Amino acid sequence: MLSSMTTSPTDPTEPTEPAGSPAGPADGAAASGTGRTADAPRPRRRVPAGAAVLRAEKTEAIRTAVFEELAAVGYGRMSIEGIARRAGVGKTAVYRRWRSKLHLVLDLVSALAVQGLPTPDTGSLESDLRLLYELTARALRHPVASQIIPDLQAEAARNPDMADALQKALRQGQASVASGIVRAAVQRGELAAELDEDLALDLISGPLYWRAVVVRAKQPKGYLARLAGATAAGLRAL
Known part of the structure; x- marks a missing residue:
């Protein structure tokens, strides 16, 4: 009954921090050593190379933690904080997959x-x-x-x-x-x-x-x- 269950996370990817963009010349000033004026094309912001896929081991750890939390404290006292702590992940990892504890439990119960x-x-x-x-x-x-x-x-x-x-x-x-x-x-x-x-x-x-x-x-x-x-x-x- 408590074996691994396939769920459909609400967010298909783990967001990554956007890479910083190089600083361009100040408006109205020439670029150093180039003689270019401020109306030259401004450097483009770098786009992240990609986003990491949701890690399956984290998802499984969260699933297991939900069942353990339900057994330990019940649905009424269960919290996202407690689930994350038991799973060894941050709260953000839980919210990337489910919007709330209700949606989380509904998803896992429905999988049964x-x-x-x-x-x-x-x-x-x-x-x-x-x-x-x-x-x-x-x-x-x-x-x-x-x-x-x-x-x-x-x-x-x-x-x-x-x-x-x-x-x-x-x-x-x-x-x-x-x-x-x-x-x-x-x-x-x-x-x-x-x-x-x-x-x-x-x-x-x-x-x-x-x-x-x-x-x-x-x-x-x-x-x-x-x-x-x-x-x-x-x-x-x-």
Whole structure:
């Protein structure tokens, strides 16, 4: 969940300091030793040879720092200064990539929607579901993820932009995986071709998310296997 994510920085280059321009002769005075008058062409200001591309290692350090800051202090207390300090960069490096902490977090959270999990392909519906639940449970148990998601959910209740980004990250990130499992099961004849895929997604993703994130209850031994069996039975009934 916290692996490297591709973002689209808002500024494609790292600005460089413009080179200084050579001093020209003063207005109304002759150039020294040349006999030229002040109406001679004035020296042109040198143009910088180029601008440095945003350094990938800095961008990655900032991404990592954002997740660590969210886990440590929460969105409300998080600041660009704290992110920059943790990343070992200046505030300017952060602002070159994102306009504000809201845009920064929205960008990173939205990237989760396209990151996703690998689609299990074990040959049966129930075993596919069990593997999916094992991968998802492992990701949700990550200390950083377990702290960040509830905090962002609280912020989403006050911020429509955050709510939209979080909804996409949590739902769309699982949609392609769940759809892949359902389509494979339909092709094998385990599920009806006309089943409601949207309802199937709720049935696949809802129970584990509820237990792990909302009520934060521990999973007893064998829980994921039983959940996979119950979910498979529910999908067959759709």
